[in-house]
Amino acid sequence: MYNLIFVIDALMISFGSGVLGAMLGLGGGVFMVPLLIFMLNVPLHLAAGASIIAVVATSSAAAATYVKDDIANLRLGMFLELATTVGAVTGAFLTSVTGEATLRMIFGLALLYAAATMYLQMRNMERSWVTKPNDSLANELHLDGSYYDVARGQQITYGVSHTPLTLGISYIAGVVSGLLGIGGGGIKVPAMNVVGNVPMKVAIATSNFMIGVTAAASALVYMRNGFCDVFITAPVVLGTLAGSFMGARLTYRMKGIVLKKVFMAVLTLLAVRMIASGLGV
Protein backbone atom coordinates (compact mmCIF):
# COMPACT_ATOMS: atom_id res chain seq x y z
CA MET A 1 0.00 0.00 0.00
CA TYR A 2 2.75 2.42 0.80
CA ASN A 3 4.91 2.82 -2.24
CA LEU A 4 6.69 5.62 -4.00
CA ILE A 5 3.55 6.97 -5.65
CA PHE A 6 1.88 7.22 -2.29
CA VAL A 7 4.82 9.11 -0.85
CA ILE A 8 4.83 11.55 -3.74
CA ASP A 9 1.07 12.06 -3.51
CA ALA A 10 1.30 12.70 0.20
CA LEU A 11 4.13 15.14 -0.42
CA MET A 12 2.09 17.12 -2.89
CA ILE A 13 -1.03 17.17 -0.76
CA SER A 14 0.84 18.35 2.29
CA PHE A 15 2.78 20.91 0.27
CA GLY A 16 -0.42 22.45 -1.02
CA SER A 17 -1.90 22.26 2.43
CA GLY A 18 1.11 24.03 3.90
CA VAL A 19 0.93 26.81 1.35
CA LEU A 20 -2.78 27.36 1.96
CA GLY A 21 -2.39 27.19 5.68
CA ALA A 22 0.40 29.74 5.69
CA MET A 23 -1.52 32.11 3.43
CA LEU A 24 -4.79 31.86 5.32
CA GLY A 25 -3.35 31.64 8.80
CA LEU A 26 -5.12 28.37 9.44
CA GLY A 27 -2.35 25.88 9.87
CA GLY A 28 -1.79 22.87 7.69
CA GLY A 29 -3.77 20.26 9.56
CA VAL A 30 -7.23 21.50 8.65
CA PHE A 31 -6.82 20.92 4.93
CA MET A 32 -4.44 18.04 5.06
CA VAL A 33 -6.33 15.51 7.13
CA PRO A 34 -9.52 15.50 5.03
CA LEU A 35 -7.53 15.39 1.80
CA LEU A 36 -5.45 12.49 3.05
CA ILE A 37 -8.58 10.66 4.09
CA PHE A 38 -10.52 11.20 0.89
CA MET A 39 -7.81 11.15 -1.71
CA LEU A 40 -5.40 8.59 -0.30
CA ASN A 41 -7.69 6.47 1.87
CA VAL A 42 -5.60 6.95 4.96
CA PRO A 43 -7.41 6.04 8.19
CA LEU A 44 -8.21 9.11 10.24
CA HIS A 45 -6.07 8.12 13.20
CA LEU A 46 -2.96 7.79 11.05
CA ALA A 47 -3.69 10.99 9.20
CA ALA A 48 -4.13 12.83 12.48
CA GLY A 49 -0.87 11.36 13.77
CA ALA A 50 1.01 12.57 10.73
CA SER A 51 -0.68 15.95 10.95
CA ILE A 52 0.15 16.52 14.59
CA ILE A 53 3.85 15.90 13.96
CA ALA A 54 3.71 18.25 10.99
CA VAL A 55 2.19 20.86 13.31
CA VAL A 56 5.19 20.49 15.63
CA ALA A 57 7.49 21.03 12.69
CA THR A 58 5.80 24.12 11.28
CA SER A 59 5.37 25.74 14.67
CA SER A 60 9.02 25.29 15.59
CA ALA A 61 10.19 26.41 12.18
CA ALA A 62 8.20 29.62 12.44
CA ALA A 63 9.69 30.30 15.85
CA ALA A 64 12.28 32.82 14.82
CA THR A 65 9.83 35.19 13.13
CA TYR A 66 7.42 35.75 15.96
CA VAL A 67 9.91 35.64 18.80
CA LYS A 68 12.40 37.93 17.16
CA ASP A 69 9.95 40.76 16.70
CA ASP A 70 9.26 40.63 20.39
CA ILE A 71 5.54 40.49 19.89
CA ALA A 72 4.69 37.14 21.46
CA ASN A 73 4.10 37.12 25.18
CA LEU A 74 6.22 34.18 26.29
CA ARG A 75 5.07 34.30 29.90
CA LEU A 76 1.40 34.24 28.96
CA GLY A 77 2.11 31.47 26.49
CA MET A 78 3.91 29.31 29.00
CA PHE A 79 1.23 29.93 31.58
CA LEU A 80 -1.54 28.89 29.21
CA GLU A 81 0.57 25.88 28.25
CA LEU A 82 -0.31 24.43 31.62
CA ALA A 83 -3.86 24.02 30.41
CA THR A 84 -3.18 23.20 26.77
CA THR A 85 -0.69 20.41 27.43
CA VAL A 86 -3.01 18.69 29.88
CA GLY A 87 -5.81 19.15 27.37
CA ALA A 88 -3.63 17.79 24.58
CA VAL A 89 -2.89 14.63 26.50
CA THR A 90 -6.59 14.27 27.30
CA GLY A 91 -7.55 14.76 23.67
CA ALA A 92 -4.94 12.35 22.39
CA PHE A 93 -6.19 9.75 24.83
CA LEU A 94 -9.78 10.39 23.75
CA THR A 95 -8.92 9.87 20.13
CA SER A 96 -7.69 6.37 20.84
CA VAL A 97 -11.04 5.38 22.31
CA THR A 98 -13.24 7.14 19.74
CA GLY A 99 -14.40 5.49 16.56
CA GLU A 100 -13.51 6.79 13.14
CA ALA A 101 -17.04 7.80 12.21
CA THR A 102 -17.49 9.95 15.31
CA LEU A 103 -14.11 11.56 14.80
CA ARG A 104 -14.99 12.38 11.22
CA MET A 105 -18.13 14.14 12.35
CA ILE A 106 -16.27 16.09 15.00
CA PHE A 107 -13.64 17.00 12.45
CA GLY A 108 -16.34 18.22 10.08
CA LEU A 109 -17.73 20.42 12.83
CA ALA A 110 -14.28 21.84 13.45
CA LEU A 111 -13.95 22.63 9.75
CA LEU A 112 -17.28 24.44 9.86
CA TYR A 113 -16.05 26.39 12.85
CA ALA A 114 -12.91 27.36 10.91
CA ALA A 115 -14.97 28.48 7.94
CA ALA A 116 -17.26 30.49 10.21
CA THR A 117 -14.30 32.17 11.86
CA MET A 118 -12.93 33.18 8.48
CA TYR A 119 -16.29 34.58 7.52
CA LEU A 120 -16.54 36.61 10.71
CA GLN A 121 -13.03 37.88 10.22
CA MET A 122 -13.89 39.10 6.77
CA ARG A 123 -17.02 40.82 7.98
CA ASN A 124 -15.61 42.65 10.99
CA MET A 125 -13.82 45.89 10.67
CA GLU A 126 -10.92 46.45 13.01
CA ARG A 127 -13.09 47.28 15.96
CA SER A 128 -11.89 49.97 18.27
CA TRP A 129 -10.09 48.10 20.92
CA VAL A 130 -9.06 49.33 24.31
CA THR A 131 -6.29 47.96 26.44
CA LYS A 132 -7.36 46.84 29.85
CA PRO A 133 -5.19 46.36 32.89
CA ASN A 134 -4.39 43.02 34.45
CA ASP A 135 -6.75 41.18 36.68
CA SER A 136 -5.48 39.83 39.97
CA LEU A 137 -4.01 36.53 38.81
CA ALA A 138 -2.34 38.10 35.84
CA ASN A 139 -0.91 40.76 38.08
CA GLU A 140 0.68 38.27 40.42
CA LEU A 141 2.26 36.42 37.54
CA HIS A 142 3.23 39.54 35.62
CA LEU A 143 1.49 38.44 32.46
CA ASP A 144 1.12 41.93 31.07
CA GLY A 145 3.36 43.08 28.30
CA SER A 146 3.94 45.68 25.68
CA TYR A 147 4.92 45.66 22.06
CA TYR A 148 5.61 48.11 19.32
CA ASP A 149 2.80 48.14 16.78
CA VAL A 150 4.33 49.03 13.44
CA ALA A 151 1.00 49.80 11.80
CA ARG A 152 -0.01 52.32 14.41
CA GLY A 153 3.50 53.48 15.12
CA GLN A 154 3.25 53.33 18.87
CA GLN A 155 4.16 51.20 21.80
CA ILE A 156 1.07 49.48 23.18
CA THR A 157 0.93 48.19 26.72
CA TYR A 158 -1.71 45.68 27.62
CA GLY A 159 -2.83 43.51 30.46
CA VAL A 160 -4.65 40.22 30.60
CA SER A 161 -8.20 40.01 31.92
CA HIS A 162 -10.37 37.06 32.80
CA THR A 163 -7.30 34.93 33.27
CA PRO A 164 -9.01 31.83 34.74
CA LEU A 165 -11.54 31.73 31.90
CA THR A 166 -8.78 32.07 29.32
CA LEU A 167 -7.01 29.20 31.01
CA GLY A 168 -10.13 27.07 30.81
CA ILE A 169 -10.69 27.79 27.13
CA SER A 170 -7.06 26.97 26.46
CA TYR A 171 -7.69 23.58 28.00
CA ILE A 172 -10.51 23.02 25.52
CA ALA A 173 -8.25 24.17 22.70
CA GLY A 174 -5.72 21.59 23.81
CA VAL A 175 -8.33 18.85 23.85
CA VAL A 176 -9.47 19.69 20.31
CA SER A 177 -5.88 19.80 19.13
CA GLY A 178 -5.10 16.41 20.63
CA LEU A 179 -8.35 14.86 19.51
CA LEU A 180 -8.20 15.86 15.86
CA GLY A 181 -4.50 16.28 15.25
CA ILE A 182 -4.75 19.92 14.25
CA GLY A 183 -3.01 23.00 15.55
CA GLY A 184 -5.82 24.41 17.63
CA GLY A 185 -4.87 28.02 17.00
CA GLY A 186 -8.41 28.74 15.86
CA ILE A 187 -9.59 28.46 19.45
CA LYS A 188 -6.54 29.80 21.23
CA VAL A 189 -6.43 33.11 19.39
CA PRO A 190 -10.06 34.10 20.15
CA ALA A 191 -9.57 32.91 23.72
CA MET A 192 -6.69 35.29 24.24
CA ASN A 193 -8.05 38.11 22.12
CA VAL A 194 -11.73 38.20 23.01
CA VAL A 195 -11.72 36.82 26.54
CA GLY A 196 -8.30 37.91 27.69
CA ASN A 197 -8.29 41.29 25.96
CA VAL A 198 -4.90 40.69 24.46
CA PRO A 199 -4.15 42.52 21.21
CA MET A 200 -4.69 40.46 18.07
CA LYS A 201 -1.09 40.43 16.87
CA VAL A 202 0.17 39.36 20.27
CA ALA A 203 -2.51 36.67 20.45
CA ILE A 204 -1.55 35.27 17.06
CA ALA A 205 2.17 35.29 17.81
CA THR A 206 1.74 33.73 21.23
CA SER A 207 -0.58 31.08 19.86
CA ASN A 208 1.94 30.17 17.16
CA PHE A 209 4.56 29.63 19.78
CA MET A 210 2.28 27.64 22.08
CA ILE A 211 1.08 25.29 19.39
CA GLY A 212 4.42 23.54 19.08
CA VAL A 213 4.56 22.48 22.71
CA THR A 214 0.91 21.40 22.72
CA ALA A 215 1.40 19.36 19.57
CA ALA A 216 4.51 17.71 20.99
CA ALA A 217 2.50 16.61 24.01
CA SER A 218 -0.19 15.03 21.81
CA ALA A 219 2.40 13.57 19.45
CA LEU A 220 3.97 11.52 22.21
CA VAL A 221 0.63 10.01 23.12
CA TYR A 222 -0.17 9.38 19.46
CA MET A 223 3.11 7.56 19.05
CA ARG A 224 2.51 5.49 22.14
CA ASN A 225 -0.79 4.37 20.65
CA GLY A 226 0.83 3.44 17.37
CA PHE A 227 -0.78 6.12 15.23
CA CYS A 228 2.38 7.48 13.65
CA ASP A 229 3.41 5.57 10.58
CA VAL A 230 6.70 6.67 9.17
CA PHE A 231 5.58 6.24 5.56
CA ILE A 232 2.79 8.77 5.96
CA THR A 233 4.42 11.06 8.47
CA ALA A 234 7.70 11.60 6.66
CA PRO A 235 6.31 13.02 3.39
CA VAL A 236 3.64 14.95 5.27
CA VAL A 237 6.15 16.67 7.54
CA LEU A 238 8.54 17.52 4.72
CA GLY A 239 5.75 18.69 2.45
CA THR A 240 4.12 20.87 5.07
CA LEU A 241 7.45 22.46 6.01
CA ALA A 242 8.24 23.27 2.39
CA GLY A 243 4.68 24.45 1.83
CA SER A 244 4.61 26.84 4.74
CA PHE A 245 7.94 28.36 3.72
CA MET A 246 6.57 28.95 0.27
CA GLY A 247 3.23 30.17 1.59
CA ALA A 248 4.84 32.65 3.95
CA ARG A 249 6.63 34.19 1.01
CA LEU A 250 3.55 34.34 -1.16
CA THR A 251 1.47 36.22 1.38
CA TYR A 252 3.42 39.32 0.58
CA ARG A 253 2.31 39.22 -2.99
CA MET A 254 -1.35 38.29 -3.01
CA LYS A 255 -4.33 40.10 -1.63
CA GLY A 256 -6.38 37.82 0.52
CA ILE A 257 -10.05 38.59 0.15
CA VAL A 258 -10.91 36.59 -2.94
CA LEU A 259 -8.69 33.79 -1.71
CA LYS A 260 -10.48 33.69 1.58
CA LYS A 261 -13.85 33.46 -0.08
CA VAL A 262 -12.69 30.58 -2.23
CA PHE A 263 -11.28 28.70 0.69
CA MET A 264 -14.25 29.32 2.88
CA ALA A 265 -16.20 27.48 0.22
CA VAL A 266 -13.62 24.69 0.07
CA LEU A 267 -13.66 24.35 3.84
CA THR A 268 -17.43 24.14 3.90
CA LEU A 269 -17.42 21.50 1.19
CA LEU A 270 -14.85 19.43 3.04
CA ALA A 271 -16.82 19.86 6.25
CA VAL A 272 -20.02 18.62 4.68
CA ARG A 273 -18.24 15.66 3.17
CA MET A 274 -16.58 14.75 6.46
CA ILE A 275 -19.82 14.93 8.39
CA ALA A 276 -21.63 12.96 5.74
CA SER A 277 -19.03 10.22 5.70
CA GLY A 278 -19.15 10.11 9.47
CA LEU A 279 -22.88 9.62 9.37
CA GLY A 280 -22.41 6.78 6.94
CA VAL A 281 -23.79 8.42 3.82
Add this chain to the structure above:
Amino acid sequence: MEKILSMVLRGGVLLSAAIIIAGLLLMSITGDTSNPFCVMKPDWMIGGSPFLEPSHVLFIGFAVLIMTPIIRVAVSILIYLKARDLPFTAITITVFMVLLLRRDVWNRINQYAYVLIVFNCLLRILGLNVVNLLSVFVYVNVSYFITIY
Protein backbone atom coordinates in the same frame (compact mmCIF):
# COMPACT_ATOMS: atom_id res chain seq x y z
CA MET B 1 16.92 35.10 25.86
CA GLU B 2 14.39 34.86 23.10
CA LYS B 3 17.13 34.60 20.52
CA ILE B 4 18.49 31.46 22.14
CA LEU B 5 15.06 29.88 22.21
CA SER B 6 14.30 30.65 18.60
CA MET B 7 17.69 29.39 17.52
CA VAL B 8 17.13 26.16 19.41
CA LEU B 9 13.76 25.69 17.76
CA ARG B 10 14.92 26.49 14.27
CA GLY B 11 18.05 24.38 14.61
CA GLY B 12 16.07 21.42 15.87
CA VAL B 13 13.63 21.53 12.99
CA LEU B 14 16.31 21.86 10.34
CA LEU B 15 18.33 19.07 11.84
CA SER B 16 15.34 16.78 11.99
CA ALA B 17 14.31 17.63 8.43
CA ALA B 18 17.80 16.79 7.23
CA ILE B 19 17.75 13.47 9.05
CA ILE B 20 14.33 12.62 7.67
CA ILE B 21 15.42 13.39 4.13
CA ALA B 22 18.51 11.28 4.65
CA GLY B 23 16.34 8.45 5.89
CA LEU B 24 14.03 8.65 2.92
CA LEU B 25 16.94 8.62 0.52
CA LEU B 26 18.43 5.64 2.31
CA MET B 27 15.14 3.87 2.08
CA SER B 28 14.75 4.49 -1.62
CA ILE B 29 18.36 3.60 -2.40
CA THR B 30 18.46 0.34 -0.52
CA GLY B 31 14.90 -0.50 -1.52
CA ASP B 32 14.52 -1.94 1.93
CA THR B 33 10.88 -1.93 2.91
CA SER B 34 10.96 -4.48 5.68
CA ASN B 35 11.33 -1.88 8.33
CA PRO B 36 10.89 -2.80 11.95
CA PHE B 37 10.71 0.84 12.97
CA CYS B 38 7.77 1.82 10.86
CA VAL B 39 5.07 2.45 13.40
CA MET B 40 6.83 4.69 15.86
CA LYS B 41 6.83 4.27 19.57
CA PRO B 42 8.25 6.87 21.96
CA ASP B 43 9.96 4.31 24.16
CA TRP B 44 12.64 3.92 21.52
CA MET B 45 13.92 7.35 22.38
CA ILE B 46 15.77 5.85 25.30
CA GLY B 47 18.10 2.94 24.85
CA GLY B 48 17.62 2.65 21.11
CA SER B 49 19.11 -0.08 19.02
CA PRO B 50 22.50 0.61 17.47
CA PHE B 51 21.93 -0.33 13.84
CA LEU B 52 21.19 2.42 11.37
CA GLU B 53 18.80 0.99 8.87
CA PRO B 54 16.55 3.37 6.92
CA SER B 55 13.47 3.27 9.11
CA HIS B 56 15.63 3.78 12.16
CA VAL B 57 17.20 6.88 10.61
CA LEU B 58 13.71 8.16 9.91
CA PHE B 59 12.70 7.52 13.48
CA ILE B 60 15.73 9.41 14.79
CA GLY B 61 14.69 12.36 12.64
CA PHE B 62 11.22 12.37 14.16
CA ALA B 63 12.61 11.94 17.65
CA VAL B 64 14.73 15.05 17.17
CA LEU B 65 11.67 16.89 15.88
CA ILE B 66 9.48 16.01 18.85
CA MET B 67 12.28 16.70 21.29
CA THR B 68 12.76 20.23 19.98
CA PRO B 69 9.82 21.91 21.76
CA ILE B 70 10.49 19.80 24.84
CA ILE B 71 14.08 21.01 24.98
CA ARG B 72 12.71 24.50 24.48
CA VAL B 73 10.62 24.11 27.62
CA ALA B 74 13.61 22.73 29.49
CA VAL B 75 15.68 25.76 28.48
CA SER B 76 12.87 27.96 29.75
CA ILE B 77 13.03 26.20 33.10
CA LEU B 78 16.68 27.13 33.45
CA ILE B 79 16.06 30.70 32.29
CA TYR B 80 13.31 31.32 34.83
CA LEU B 81 15.38 29.62 37.48
CA LYS B 82 18.24 31.94 36.79
CA ALA B 83 15.89 34.92 36.89
CA ARG B 84 14.76 33.66 40.30
CA ASP B 85 11.16 33.71 39.15
CA LEU B 86 9.68 31.03 41.32
CA PRO B 87 6.11 30.89 39.97
CA PHE B 88 7.28 30.53 36.38
CA THR B 89 9.95 28.01 37.30
CA ALA B 90 7.18 25.92 38.82
CA ILE B 91 4.98 26.47 35.76
CA THR B 92 7.64 25.43 33.28
CA ILE B 93 8.59 22.41 35.36
CA THR B 94 4.94 21.38 35.44
CA VAL B 95 4.62 21.70 31.67
CA PHE B 96 7.80 19.68 31.27
CA MET B 97 6.43 16.96 33.50
CA VAL B 98 3.16 16.81 31.58
CA LEU B 99 5.19 16.41 28.41
CA LEU B 100 7.20 13.54 29.79
CA LEU B 101 4.18 12.05 31.50
CA ARG B 102 5.58 9.57 33.91
CA ARG B 103 3.73 9.40 37.18
CA ASP B 104 6.65 8.14 39.24
CA VAL B 105 8.86 10.94 37.96
CA TRP B 106 6.07 13.42 38.59
CA ASN B 107 5.72 12.37 42.20
CA ARG B 108 9.43 12.54 42.71
CA ILE B 109 9.64 16.03 41.26
CA ASN B 110 6.75 17.14 43.46
CA GLN B 111 8.56 16.00 46.55
CA TYR B 112 11.70 17.72 45.40
CA ALA B 113 9.75 20.84 44.49
CA TYR B 114 8.52 21.23 48.05
CA VAL B 115 12.05 20.86 49.30
CA LEU B 116 13.25 23.38 46.73
CA ILE B 117 10.62 25.94 47.66
CA VAL B 118 11.37 25.68 51.36
CA PHE B 119 15.08 25.81 50.61
CA ASN B 120 14.62 28.89 48.43
CA CYS B 121 12.58 30.74 51.06
CA LEU B 122 15.12 29.92 53.72
CA LEU B 123 17.92 31.24 51.61
CA ARG B 124 16.09 34.43 50.77
CA ILE B 125 15.49 35.01 54.43
CA LEU B 126 19.15 34.50 55.07
CA GLY B 127 19.95 36.82 52.18
CA LEU B 128 22.32 34.49 50.40
CA ASN B 129 22.79 34.57 46.66
CA VAL B 130 22.70 30.94 45.69
CA VAL B 131 21.17 30.94 42.24
CA ASN B 132 24.05 28.95 40.87
CA LEU B 133 23.83 26.42 43.65
CA LEU B 134 20.13 25.95 43.03
CA SER B 135 20.52 25.52 39.31
CA VAL B 136 23.24 22.93 39.84
CA PHE B 137 21.01 21.15 42.31
CA VAL B 138 18.09 21.09 39.89
CA TYR B 139 20.30 20.09 36.98
CA VAL B 140 21.72 17.12 38.86
CA ASN B 141 18.28 15.95 39.85
CA VAL B 142 16.76 16.37 36.41
CA SER B 143 19.57 14.44 34.78
CA TYR B 144 19.15 11.73 37.39
CA PHE B 145 15.47 11.51 36.54
CA ILE B 146 16.20 11.38 32.86
CA THR B 147 18.54 8.46 33.33
CA ILE B 148 16.00 6.47 35.26
CA TYR B 149 13.29 7.41 32.79
